[in-house]
Amino acid sequence: MDMKQIIEQITADKKEAGGIKQVYYAACGGSYGAFYPAKTFLEKEAKDIKVGLYNSNEFVHNTPNAFGENSVLVVASHKGNTPETVKAAELGKKAGVPVIALTWIEDSPITEYADYVVKYTFGENKDIAGEKTIQALMTAVEILKQTEGYGNYDKFLDGVSRIDRIVKQACKHVANRALTFARNHKDDSVIYTMASGAGYGAAYMESICIFMEMQWINSASIHSGEYFHGPFEITDAEIPFVIQVSEGSTRALDERALSFLNRYAKRVEVLDAKDLGLSTIDSSVVDYFNHSLFNNVYPVYNQALAVEREHPLTTRRYMWKVEY
Amino acid sequence: MDMKQIIEQITADKKEAGGIKQVYYAACGGSYGAFYPAKTFLEKEAKDIKVGLYNSNEFVHNTPNAFGENSVLVVASHKGNTPETVKAAELGKKAGVPVIALTWIEDSPITEYADYVVKYTFGENKDIAGEKTIQALMTAVEILKQTEGYGNYDKFLDGVSRIDRIVKQACKHVANRALTFARNHKDDSVIYTMASGAGYGAAYMESICIFMEMQWINSASIHSGEYFHGPFEITDAEIPFVIQVSEGSTRALDERALSFLNRYAKRVEVLDAKDLGLSTIDSSVVDYFNHSLFNNVYPVYNQALAVEREHPLTTRRYMWKVEY
Numbered sequence: 079m080d081m082k083q084i085i086e087q088i089t090a091d092k093k094e095a096g097g098i099k100q101v102y103y104a105a106c107g108g109s110y111g112a113f114y115p116a117k118t119f120l121e122k123e124a125k126d127i128k129v130g131l132y133n134s135n136e137f138v139h140n141t142p143n144a145f146g147e148n149s150v151l152v153v154a155s156h157k158g159n160t161p162e163t164v165k166a167a168e169l170g171k172k173a174g175v176p177v178i179a180l181t182w183i184e185d186s187p188i189t190e191y192a193d194y195v196v197k198y199t200f201g202e203n204k205d206i207a208g209e210k211t212i213q214a215l216m217t218a219v220e221i222l223k224q225t226e227g228y229g230n231y232d233k234f235l236d237g238v239s240r241i242d243r244i245v246k247q248a249c250k251h252v253a254n255r256a257l258t259f260a261r262n263h264k265d266d267s268v269i270y271t272m273a274s275g276a277g278y279g280a281a282y283m284e285s286i287c288i289f290m291e292m293q294w295i296n297s298a299s300i301h302s303g304e305y306f307h308g309p310f311e312i313t314d315a316e317i318p319f320v321i322q323v324s325e326g327s328t329r330a331l332d333e334r335a336l337s338f339l340n341r342y343a344k345r346v347e348v349l350d351a352k353d354l355g356l357s358t359i360d361s362s363v364v365d366y367f368n369h370s371l372f373n374n375v376y377p378v379y380n381q382a383l384a385v386e387r388e389h390p391l392t393t394r395r396y397m398w399k400v401e402y
Numbered sequence: 403m404d405m406k407q408i409i410e411q412i413t414a415d416k417k418e419a420g421g422i423k424q425v426y427y428a429a430c431g432g433s434y435g436a437f438y439p440a441k442t443f444l445e446k447e448a449k450d451i452k453v454g455l456y457n458s459n460e461f462v463h464n465t466p467n468a469f470g471e472n473s474v475l476v477v478a479s480h481k482g483n484t485p486e487t488v489k490a491a492e493l494g495k496k497a498g499v500p501v502i503a504l505t506w507i508e509d510s511p512i513t514e515y516a517d518y519v520v521k522y523t524f525g526e527n528k529d530i531a532g533e534k535t536i537q538a539l540m541t542a543v544e545i546l547k548q549t550e551g552y553g554n555y556d557k558f559l560d561g562v563s564r565i566d567r568i569v570k571q572a573c574k575h576v577a578n579r580a581l582t583f584a585r586n587h588k589d590d591s592v593i594y595t596m597a598s599g600a601g602y603g604a605a606y607m608e609s610i611c612i613f614m615e616m617q618w619i620n621s622a623s624i625h626s627g628e629y630f631h632g633p634f635e636i637t638d639a640e641i642p643f644v645i646q647v648s649e650g651s652t653r654a655l656d657e658r659a660l661s662f663l664n665r666y667a668k669r670v671e672v673l674d675a676k677d678l679g680l681s682t683i684d685s686s687v688v689d690y691f692n693h694s695l696f697n698n699v700y701p702v703y704n705q706a707l708a709v710e711r712e713h714p715l716t717t718r719r720y721m722w723k724v725e726y
Contacts, residue, residue, distance in 0.1 A: 099450070107631025121454055125468045126423070128452050130445055133627035136598055140651040140689075144449045162627070268592065268620050274460055285622070286632035294636050296592050298609070298622030303457035303486070306726055307431025308610035311718060312618055327464040338726050365464075395635060402630055402662050 081213065084194045085220035088150060088176045098225055099148035100128040101218065104137040104166040108287045109154035109180075112210045114279025115369045116152070116218040122276075122365075125226055129218075134162035138169055145173065152178045152217050154210055156200075158186020167191035180213050206242040211279075211370050230362045237359040237367050244367075245374045248354040252378050259347050260382035263318055268296040272321040272335055274303055275328035277351075277368030284320065284376045292391045293383065302328075302335040310338060318345040320379075322372050325351035326365035349375060405537065408518045409544035412474060412500045422549055423472035424452040425542065428461040428490040432611045433478035433504075433534065438603025439693045440476070440538040446600075446689075449550055453542075458486035462493055469497065476502045476541050478534055480524075482510020491515035504537050530566040535603075535694050554686045561683040561691050568691075569698045572678040576702050583671050584706035587642055592620040596645040596659055598627055599652035601675075601692030608644070608700045616715045617707065626652070626659040634662060642669040644703075646696050649675035650689035673699060 079087070092098055101120060103113040113131050120129035130142060134153070145151075151170035155163040158181040170177040171191040179192035182200045189195045199208035206212065216238075222228040263269060269289050273281035281299040289297035300309045302321070313319075319339055323332040329351075339346045349372055351357070356364060356371050384391045396402065403411070416422055425444060427437040437455050444453035454466060458477070469475075475494035479487040482505040494501040495515040503516035506524045513519045523532035530536065540562075546552040587593060593613050597605035605623040613621035624633045626645070637643075643663055647656040653676075663670045673696055675681070680688060680695050708715045720726065 107628060110628065110631070122464060122466050126452070128450070133598075133625055135627035135655050136625070136652055139654055140446060140599060142446050160631075274457075275464060286628065291632035291635040296620055296622075296636060296641075298620075301457055301460070303459035304431060304434065304610065306721075307434070307484075308615035310720055310726070311615040312620060313720070317620075328460055330463055331459050334726075338720075342720065396637070396662075396666065397630075397635060402634070402658075 079194065081196070081216040081220050084178060084196075085217070085224050089224050091176070092148065095147045097148065098127065098150055098221055100130070100144045101150050101152065101221055102137065102142070102145060103129070103131045103152050103214065104134045105154040105163055106134050106160050108283050109156060109160070109163070109210065111279040111283035111287070112154060113152070113214050114282065115211060115276045115366050116214040118276040119215060119218045119366055120222065123228065124222055127221065127225060134160065134166040137166050138162065141169065145175065147174070149175045150178065150221065151175050152180070152214065153188065153192075154180040154214065155186070155188050156182050158183045158188040164188050164191065178217060180210055206245045206370055206374060207238050209370070211373065212238060212241070215366055230360070233360040234363045234366070237363050240359055241367055241370050244355045244358065245371055248371060248375050249378050251354060252375055256379040256382040259379055260386035262345070263383065264386040266295060266318055268317065270297060270317065270319045271299045272302050272305060272319055272332070273299065273324065273372070274301055274331040275324050275326060275368065276365045277322055277324045277372055280369045280372035280376070281322055283373060288376065288380050288391075291397070292380070292393070293387065293389055302331040305335050306338070313339065313342050315344040317343065318347070319343060320347045320349065322368065323348060323350040323352070324365070324368040325356040326361065326368065328365070403518065405520070405540040405544050408502060408520075409541070409548050413548050415500070416472065419471045421472065422451065422474055422545055424454070424468045425474050425476065425545055426461065426466070426469060427453070427455045427476050427538065428458045429478040429487055430458050430484050432607050433480060433484070433487070435603040435607035435611070436478060436534045437476070437538050438606065439535055439600045439690050440542040442600040443539060443542045443690055444546065447552065448546055451545065451549060458484065458490040461490050462486065465493065469499065471498070473499045474502065474545065475499050476504070476538065477512065477516075478504040478538065479510070479512050480506050482507045482512040488512050488515065502541060504534055530569045530694055530698060531562050533694070535697065536562060536565070539690055554684070557684040558687045558690070561687050564683055565691055565694050568679045568682065569695055572695060572699050573702050575678060576699055579671075580703040580706040583703055584710035586669070587707065588710040590619060590642055593642045593644065594621060595623045596626050596629060596643055596656070597623065597648065597696070598625055598655040599648050599650060599692065600689045601646055601648045601696055604693045604696035604700070605646055607697060612700065612704050612715075615721070616704070616717070617711065617713055626655040629659050630662070637663065637666050639668040641667065642671070643667060644671045644673065646692065647672060647674040647676070648689070648692040649680040650685065650692065652689070
């Protein structure tokens with residue numbers, strides 16, 4: 079079943095009860111970040127549907143009162159075995175809420191509690207249009223289309239059809255810059271990421287999953303609009319930033335932050351969605367593709383940084399090694 | 403007019419159009435953080451009402467489609483002159499959406515676009531029950547009560563009546579610990595905060611407004627549930643954490659993170675809401691008071707830290723000094 083059919087079936091099942099009224103996304107870490115565009119999509123585009131994005135353990139301990147007969151729960155776990163996310167799915171199953179599980183491994187613990195299992199693409203040369211972020215977005219897009227309606231649906235699908243080519247071109251485009259970045263940042267103990275809009279999740283993931291988790295570098299993901307209300311005071315010639323200049327509604331926020339950085343910071347890596355080819359996607363839907371672009375361009379930097387620092391991306395001191 | 407009356411009037415005005423269906427909070431930095439409990443309250447408690455929390459500039463550039471005749475906009479600006487927040491209020495005014503402005507200065511630019519101006523308490527010995535965070539919470543509580551109904555309303559008001567005394571006791575309780583913390587952290591270049599649930603906004607504010615803005619110390623606010631999915635890999639004997647152990651639904655998340663810190667970190671400052679007296683507030687509403695407690699205990703630490711570092715909390719290099 080594709081996502082359209084999954085949502086059609088859920089919609090049909092819920093018809094008597096009044097249809098889909100709330101959509102909850104629950105996941106941890108990188109999967110939480112991957113849900114950010116879907117959450118942002120419904121927050122921006124939907125008139126009546128409520129949307130919530132939760133860390134899985136927060137969702138389990140602090141389940142919203144609305145969670146019930148008019149809800150859909152979407153969970154994601156890369157190997158399908160993240161304990162908190164499996165627990166969130168179980169909670170959905172027991173409440174009779176349809177659970178859509180996005181995972182890379184179809185035969186995994188989470189599938190026990192999933193009504194619908196969607197395997198996403200992953201790894202070298204994956205089709206970007208099939209990866210977790212886009213699959214999550216498609217849950218949001220199909221739900222909106224099949225409930226309130228979504229006028230830009232065809233443009234959105236056109237965007238999906240373009241994203242793979244854009245990303246692969248962009249990765250080539252940054253290859254040399256990534257090597258320079260890696261050389262210039264190999265001894266840094268802190269690197270900030272910055273972003274706004276639907277692409278913010280990619281900055282969050284780069285910060286917590288790569289810099290902190292895989293490279294043990296201190297980091298935070300700063301919202302480009304919030305930057306001027308506190309964080310910008312740490313700016314100086316030494317502190318490094320990676321800034322996502324997005325394409326779409328919130329570009330002005332990123333450009334403002336970049337303009338400040340260009341005056342007072344000296345070590346700024348700019349990932350500009352326009353420069354990286356995202357503008358061929360229609361402006362009415364382009365916001366939601368920033369994440370997929372940035373999130374897939376970062377790995378070019380990450381590989382180079384890991385080599386330069388002689389700290390493989392697979393190195394862990396706690397994850398999967400100790401009890402927690 | 404008190405908040406009850408303000409919401410009664412808005413509800414009456416909107417009756418023909420179908421009542422209040424969406425509540426949007428827009429602010430920047432510390433005021434953004436102060437809205438976190440209100441947003442979390444509606445996210446958890448409301449069945450149908452949609453809630454959104456936005457950085458003001460993001461709200462202006464990426465206004466949700468639902469913003470209109472069934473919406474209420476709540477903005478906050480300490481001096482009533484934050485340009486992005488004034489702009490957000492203007493956008494509300496022009497769209498015919500009722501705007502409630504929370505501010506400390508009643509005669510300020512934002513009041514031009516506000517239908518209702520609420521002055522909150524501030525400064526030494528302020529009444530905590532009247533401050534920004536609680537006023538914001540009261541918008542959410544009154545809206546829920548007057549639309550869908552809110553069964554714990556009286557318990558919530560009882561909590562409001564208790565918070566001032568709890569906070570003032572807690573501040574005395576941490577006085578000595580704050581001095582020790584300041585001595586032990588005066589040379590640190592990075593300090594993390596950690597939290598979950600409705601109190602997370604306090605950790606965000608401490609991180610961006612105090613450590614980054616007022617002390618130029620690198621920082622990030624880590625969600626205690628997300629900690630195990632990336633950030634915990636930066637944990638070692640040297641990296642300092644301030645962790646909020648909240649009272650209420652998500653306490654288990656904070657306790658789990660603390661238990662890990664107690665094994666692998668050596669420099670951990672624990673702010674425990676139970677130890678700080680929050681448990682006298684009814685368990686059905688206590689979640690929403692964590693923010694006010696932590697947010698008002700931090701200043702005891704901040705004052706001590708500023709003295710020890712000889713870096714006054716008023717020192718800035720960019721804010722209000724250069725164009726941005």
